[in-house]
Amino acid sequence: MDPKMDPPRIGFIGAGNMAFGIAKGILSGNVHPVNVKVSAPSLRNLGRFQELNITTTHSNTEVVCSSDVVVIAVKPHVVPLVLNEISQHVTHRHVIVSVAAGVTLATLEELLPLGSVVIRLMPNLPCVVLEGALLFARGTCATQDHGAMLRSLLHHCGLVEEGPEAWIDIHTGLSGSGVAFVYLFAEALAEGAVKMGMPSALAHSVASQTVLGAGRLLHDSDKHPAQLRSEVCTPGGTTIYGLHALEQGGLRAAAMGAVESATERARELGRVSAAAGNRK
Incomplete structure (x- = not known):
């Protein structure tokens, strides 16, 4: 995607608290619910997204194919399974943002097509009330423009900072936990x-x-x-x-x-x- 595109289409794979918090934050900005889609295997967590007028689905590939920015918001041990499922649908127009604790940029890039734009993001629960603390690190193919796009997208969620990947796990312990x-x-x-x-x-x-x-x-x-x-x-x-x-x-x-x-x-x-x- 063009990182200066306004507004991008946002997809969430996973419907847990982190996805919900980020979704609420971005909807407080310039993103309309029609440009957001969320997938999860069951209906258990999708209802609250539907209350925000966000389209929901059980298909991860549907989310990828209809989104520019795809947020991987599943448990860390599920990430390889999800990326294996969606990999063939990921193109150079996509920005893949992972919020899975501990999953490194190297692992993400290895499981996705060569040249994929990957960003690792660690938010925390207060994103739900727009008082989160978020730290991100860019992968090999993610440019400063991609970072700026992510900042713009998330700034209503709370404090958004960029740093080296080595800080992400520390941020997890400091702010996530x-x-x-x-x-x-x-x-x-x-x-x-x-x-x-x-x-x-x-x-x-x-x-x-x-x-x-x-x-x-x-x-x-x-x-x-x-x-x-x-x-x-x-x-x-x-x-x-x-x-x-x-x-x-x-x-x-x-x-x-x-x-x-x-x-x-x-x-x-x-x-x-x-x-x-x-x-x-």
Whole structure:
């Protein structure tokens, strides 16, 4: 395709949360539902796309043949099967965008026709509310214009950045999985308030707003998190006592370890997918 084409036709193979989040984001831009199509083997997840007036199908090849940009949004171990199915229908006009955790550009390019334009993208769930964090890396045949096209397509989804492929698995651990880490922390905050006597519904509402407000302040200021944290603390006050308890519980090390573990798992999934691809 001409990467400057406006608007491109978008196809999704896979109808999970990531596909839905990206679809909602791009529909907030200049893409009309008539230019989007989604495939999945069952009806289970297709209903919510139909509510967005997006055409759905059970045929992956139908999606490829009627799209310019094809988003591969299936589980990593399914990617080789899907690419094997659609490969003969992929042409030089297509841009193949994979959001499968761990599946490398090399694996994708090996399973597609020579010269295919491939981009590896890692979004996260807050794309659904247009507050996602997305990082992409371009394959061998993907140009800067293709990257610019993808940025334009996704910018309503949230923060969109480009980087080397080595960062994608790290981004998976930091932001893809990190969303769940934040939810766990918010839950723990609320349960702490419940322990101290606050009603559960109120505690969870306040915890949600606390995380939202802290995130917005961090995003909008140019300050390092440590500086913002220090601004909340007063000598001998409540916050420094609470922070001391968190340090005693190993929160910082546990969070760093969680990102590391999730990153390593993403890399492991990539190795498994590559091995599966080599067997094709």
